Amino acid sequence: MSFSTLDLTIFIAYLVAMMGIGLWIANRNRSTTAQEYFLAGKSLPWWIIGGSLIASNISAEQMIGMAGSGFALGLGIATYELMAAATLIIVAKFLMPLFLKYNISTLPEFLEKRFDGRVRTGLAIFWLLIFVFVNITSLLYLGGLALNSILGVPLFWAVIGLAIYSATFSVFGGLKAVVWTDVIQVVVLLVGGTMASVLILNAVSDGEGVMAGVRMLIDKAPEKFDMIFEKDSTFLNIETGEYESAYKLLPGVGVLIGGMWIANMYYWGFNQYIIQRALAAKNLKEAQKGVIFAAFIKVFLPFIVVLPGIAAFVLGADIGKADEAFPWVVSNYVGTGLKAVVVAALVAAIGSSLSSIVNSTSTIYTLDIHKRIFDRNASELKLVKVGRIVAALSLLAGIVLTPLLNNFDQIFQFIQIYTGFFSPGILAVFLFGLFWKRTTTTAALITVIVSLPLSWGMNVLFPDMPFLNQMGINFLILAGIIVGISLTGHTEKGLKLERSLFKTDWSFNFAALMILGILAAIYGYFW
DSSP states (O other): OOOOHHHHHHHHHHHHHHHHHHHHHHHHTOOOSHHHHHHGGGOBOHHHHHHHHHHHHOSHIIIIIIHHHHHHTOGGGGHHHHHHHHHHHHIIIIIHHHHHHTTOSSHHHHHHHHSOHHHHHHHHHHHHHHIIIIIIHHHHHHHHHHHHHHHOOOHHHHHHHHHHHHHHHHTTTHHHHHHHHHHHHHHHHHHHHHHHHHHHHHHHTTTSOHHHHHHHHHHHOGGGGOSSOOTTOEEEETTTTEEEEHHHHSOTTHHHHSHHHHHHHHHHHSOHHHHHHHHTBSSHHHHHHHHHHHHHHHHHTHHHHTHHHHHHHHTTOOOSSGGGHHHHHHHHHSOTTHHHHHHHHHHHHHHHHHHHHHHHHHHHIIIIIIIIIIOTTOOHHHHHHHHHHHHHHHHHHHHHHGGGGGGOSOHHHHHHHHHTTTHHHHHHHHHHHHHOTTOOHHHHHHHHHHHHHHHHHHHHHOTTSOHHHHHHHHHHHHHHHHHHHHHTSOOSOOOOOOGGGGOOOHHHHHHHHHHHHHHHHHHHHHO
């Protein structure tokens, strides 16, 4: 694809400006304590929390990966975005009051308060494995693939460039630099992503507008607008030329009542790099408003991240793998000057998510492992230094591991599957620890130990079972283990829950009802 002088100038100016802003924030607000570096001094207002949540969530795995899945599967993949909106309501109403009440810095820290240090260490290790081997690696790979497809930058150098770009926020400035640059980047990525969708839909309708484009997509590819797949639903894997089961990836109503809830509750409620923004809130009200704001944005994200992929399918995109759909749209239907904005939006998405995950990786290692196990008397400045070193090393590890992802056609599905090996165990331990007083430390510890082997074994023994169903069954088995062991023991660390803790005002309740109403309308129409 040709990148004009104007596009190149705008794109480079954006990169330089964002890196400059990140370094300026880092120097202006030089962190001298661990709380300042890892939690921005617990001073974030709702609009920064909501914007940063979305910026951290939307990345190459959405703009590239979900567009690729939209090309292959259709609108059904949007269920990850739509169900996330419902999940965020639960997180805001029932989880944030508890997390902020106990004044924690990390989720593993909460587990020590509820159980003991062994459970804290075990799940801290789980998160580090997920962040480095799945999240950071896949983000670098997808981002590098996009820049390679759009700009012709060699994949290796694209990956290096993205790592350096995100390092200016995550390594030097800590969470404050990450979230403030997120506010800028979320605006850029929403504008750029919307622009790409508008242009491609307008092209589909031959200039008759966006809504006409959507109607034409539905008319020309009605099979791409099934939200709930039947058992015999298939899609064409263009890389292999073979038809594969769509039901295996999105198993019918299981996406509404089964494993999809496991994936979303883990990601939005018990995922350090997401929840860390809310933990850094000024107070509970600001945290809840920020989370519900993010839920509103999630409802409308399929327009940006899925429809371009379906449009590429309808227009007969000549691509070799599904994840090339979004770069194809940008290359062929976004004009001079605007192209730089869309590519900048993609880099914004990648940079914000990378910096968020890297910051949380360093937070968990420094506070949950290094300080507790290796250097209990470390000063605040030393902890900040360790955090910066770990942030840099996690990016380096991601660079080294990216070549391993070349064999996957849909990286978004890779992320879901391998995260799904860990999420049922993490979710089970947290939910029972939070809401069942009798849950014992022994039950939680055994659940942590058996979680990964159970998920792996389920995948080996039942390879044809949809991975979302595997996650649901694994969660039920682990829940049974927790209940069975806890009934034979005793705990003195159960939480005392008061009903008043979960009360929300009329504005929160009204917003929640609006979101649920929109979701019901979407699923009802495209069922």
